[in-house]
Amino acid sequence: MYALLIVDDEKSVVDSLALTIPWEDSGIEEVHRAYSAEEALDITSRFAIDVMITDIRMPEMDGLELIRLIRLSAPRIQSIILSGHDEFEYAQQAIRYQAMNYMLKPVDTQALIKTVEDAIKNIEQEWEKISSMQQIQHMLHANLPVLRNQFLNDLLQNKPMSQHILEERLKILNLPIRMEDNYRMMVIRMEEEFSGYDLQSLSLLEYAITNIADEVFTPFGLWHCITDQGYLVFLVHHEDRKTLNSVDSFAVKLQNHVQKFLNGAISICLGQESFFLED
Missing domain, CATH: 3.30.70.1230 (Nucleotide cyclase, GGDEF domain)
Structure with missing residues (x-):
């Protein structure tokens, strides 16, 4: 199950999104509410947030700066921006900060739900990729002596190999040899x-x-x-x-x-x- 954070300086907007949408049907177990960017930063420091919906225009700190700061400590949080302004500059900055989507207010509820569900799918795919990489690294470590042995045999037999591939294999196999040695x-x-x-x-x-x-x-x-x-x-x-x-x-x-x-x-x-x- 996943945790959602809703951020907006308009309390009514936050409460409405938090209370009127059946988030549990989309796999959301926890819904956190923040009425300022500072409060949102505090929540992300104390809870494992997966998806954040944030307004773009807020006093003291806007949604884009909030996303930028959060990405420094929690880069896997999926961010969705809500804005009352259809401005190209905002959309550009949202892309730069790797926000998942940029949605205009008043937001369509079904479209928002679909976007959150897509964010969850992104998270699941990312964790599957991480898990797969960990398995590959484990297998590589377990078979490192065999792979190193075969690689050196290949070189001794003058098997054709580009310098780029040679450098990559030396790096992957963590071998104590440099090209200039x-x-x-x-x-x-x-x-x-x-x-x-x-x-x-x-x-x-x-x-x-x-x-x-x-x-x-x-x-x-x-x-x-x-x-x-x-x-x-x-x-x-x-x-x-x-x-x-x-x-x-x-x-x-x-x-x-x-x-x-x-x-x-x-x-x-x-x-x-x-x-x-x-x-």
């Missing part, structure tokens, strides 16, 4: 000690190695994937080129930690420093 590629192969493991165990080992790498390479940004051949490929980057050139010592430390904690050897191949945009 220098990086070094690190390829890891698990040696014979790991050859007897089944696929599930190998998957756990790969996960363990990437976790150890994240800890060892703390000063660096890492992005990794697992290739179809079973290699672990890392892009290692750092803003400072001198620090980036010290990757070799961190790679040795990674080998030692894997040997110590996972009881197996890994071979590491490090590429030369390169720009992210270079082939």
Whole structure:
């Protein structure tokens, strides 16, 4: 159910609209009344208002300024303007402040009801969109490692991709790589000690190695994937080129930690420093 706020400095207008229209039939559960813009601001600060009907000409603060101020704190409130003046300038300003409708007094009751019901539909559609986006974000977060893995594999296989799409995917996947970054590629192969493991165990080992790498390479940004051949490929980057050139010592430390904690050897191949945009 929804809450409606009616604002007008003419008390009779507010009371008439509030009391003579069966708002509950349109899904309105609460009807609030304000006889000034200041009172309306107070009500919107204390109650969750969904739809506001406001007169445009009121003393001290007009309806357009009221809408502007309300949008700063409650941008989802749907606003309907009532005016006794058919002036193009007012209509223009109403559009600028994203009022849903601009209606002339004396207002047609059925037209007003229909406008309020349309406002409610807008609210429902907006919340459905928000809910859908939250679901997408949840799914994206849950599948982020898989998506990052596939994206890097695509780049390693030189799949065609425009710079715009590349930048967008880096942003969406929250990857620690910028287009202008220098990086070094690190390829890891698990040696014979790991050859007897089944696929599930190998998957756990790969996960363990990437976790150890994240800890060892703390000063660096890492992005990794697992290739179809079973290699672990890392892009290692750092803003400072001198620090980036010290990757070799961190790679040795990674080998030692894997040997110590996972009881197996890994071979590491490090590429030369390169720009992210270079082939």
